[in-house]
Amino acid sequence: MGWKFAWRNRTPLDGSELQRFRKFAFAKTRPGLTLLTFSMPLLFAVGWARDLAVLGPSARWTLLIRLSLVIALLIVAWLMRSAGSGRRIEVFGILYAFVFGIAIATTSAIEPQRLSLTHVVVMLLIIILLPFAQTRFSAAGVIVAIALPMFGLLWLLDASPGLWVAYLLFFVAGCVVGLTQRAAQMAAAAEIFVHRQRLLERLHHDSLTGTINRDGWQAHAQRMHRAHMHSGDPLSVVFFDLDHFKAVNDEHGHASGDALLQEVSRVMRASLRKHDLLARIGGEEFVALLPDLDAEAAIRVAERIRKAVAAIESPQSVTISAGVTQARPGEELKTVTDRADSALLAAKRRGRDRVERA
Numbered sequence: 001m002g003w004k005f006a007w008r009n010r011t012p013l014d015g016s017e018l019q020r021f022r023k024f025a026f027a028k029t030r031p032g033l034t035l036l037t038f039s040m041p042l043l044f045a046v047g048w049a050r051d052l053a054v055l056g057p058s059a060r061w062t063l064l065i066r067l068s069l070v071i072a073l074l075i076v077a078w079l080m081r082s083a084g085s086g087r088r089i090e091v092f093g094i095l096y097a098f099v100f101g102i103a104i105a106t107t108s109a110i111e112p113q114r115l116s117l118t119h120v121v122v123m124l125l126i127i128i129l130l131p132f133a134q135t136r137f138s139a140a141g142v143i144v145a146i147a148l149p150m151f152g153l154l155w156l157l158d159a160s161p162g163l164w165v166a167y168l169l170f171f172v173a174g175c176v177v178g179l180t181q182r183a184a185q186m187a188a189a190a191e192i193f194v195h196r197q198r199l200l201e202r203l204h205h206d207s208l209t210g211t212i213n214r215d216g217w218q219a220h221a222q223r224m225h226r227a228h229m230h231s232g233d234p235l236s237v238v239f240f241d242l243d244h245f246k247a248v249n250d251e252h253g254h255a256s257g258d259a260l261l262q263e264v265s266r267v268m269r270a271s272l273r274k275h276d277l278l279a280r281i282g283g284e285e286f287v288a289l290l291p292d293l294d295a296e297a298a299i300r301v302a303e304r305i306r307k308a309v310a311a312i313e314s315p316q317s318v319t320i321s322a323g324v325t326q327a328r329p330g331e332e333l334k335t336v337t338d339r340a341d342s343a344l345l346a347a348k349r350r351g352r353d354r355v356e357r358a
Helices: 015-039 042-046 048-082 087-110 112-132 136-156 161-204 214-231 245-252 254-271 295-310 333-349
Strands: 235-242 277-280 285-291 320-326 355-357
Touching (some): 015 048, 015 112, 015 161, 042 048, 048 087, 087 136, 112 161, 136 161, 161 214, 214 277, 214 285, 214 333, 235 254, 245 254, 254 277, 254 285, 254 295, 285 295, 295 320, 295 355, 320 333
Parallel strands (some): 320 355
Antiparallel strands (some): 235 285, 235 320
16 A cells, blocks of 8 residues: 555555556556566476476477467467556456466476475565566455465375475465565655656646646647547637737736736636646647537637636736637647637737637
C-alpha cells in the first residue's frame, strides 16, 4: 500500500492518478521484463548439456521435453509482449510463472535426486519475478503459480518431511525478499511519478488564471481529440477573446487587467463541466474543448459564458467574443482549432460581444 502515496509527503494517489502511475511504472519496467521473459527459457535449453553428461544417450528424450518447455515459455512471453498493459498482461504474467514452475518441476522429476537443490532455484525465481508484479492480484498470482507445480511434485514423489520443510522455508524466504524488493521499487517509482506530475503541472498551467496554458492545451487536447475521433462521439472547440482588453491595462493598470483575467477564468470554469478543457493560450485569449457536445450545444455554452462575462463588475465594462466549431470525422485537431479561430475573427469583424459558428 505504501507506494500508493507520495513517498515524502504521503499524499494519496486517487483512482485516475493510480491508473496513470501503474502505466508509468509498467512503461519503466517493460524493457527489462521483456528481456527477462525471453532470455530465461534459454536456461532450460542450456541445461540439456548437463543431462547429456549425467544421463548419457538416454538424454536424447529429455531434449524434446526441454525444447517443448522452451517453446511454451517463449509463446507465453510473446503473448505478454503483445498484450499491452492492464489485466491481460497480468494474466499472461501469472501464466508465465505457472509454466516456468511446471518446467522446473518437470526437469526435477527427470532426476528426483536433484530435488535437494531445486528449492534454491524456486526461491530465486520468486525473487526475480515478484518485483515486476504491478498489482496485488498479479503478485499473489505469481506466488500461487510457482507454488502449485513445485509442491504438487513433492506430493507426487512422496517427499520426506525434511524436504517439505526446506521447500517451505526457501519459498517463504523468496516471497519475503521478492515482496520487499517489489515494495521498494514501487515506492521509488511512485516518488519519481509524483515529482514528474508536479513538474508537468507547473509546465502546463497558467500561474495567473489557474487554467492550463498553451503547452498544456497541446498535450491534453490532442489526447481528448484522439479518444473522441476513435469513439465517434461529438467534440466541439470554442475560441474566446476579451474585447478591448488592452484598454483595461492602459487605463486601469496591469494589476486590474490581471484581476479581470482571473475573474473571467473563474466565470468560464463555473460555466463549464468538470471534464471540459479550458486553456489560456494568449494574453486575453482562451480556448475550450467540449467533449460529447455538438456545435449547437457548444453555442449555448459559449452564449452562457458571454453573458456571464458581460455581468462581471469591473472598473470598465468588459465583453467577450467567441468562435464555435464542431470536429468532423477524420479531422486533425489543428484544422478544427483553425476553423474555430476563423469563427472568432468573424465575431470580431461583426461587432464583438457575440458568438459565431464555422
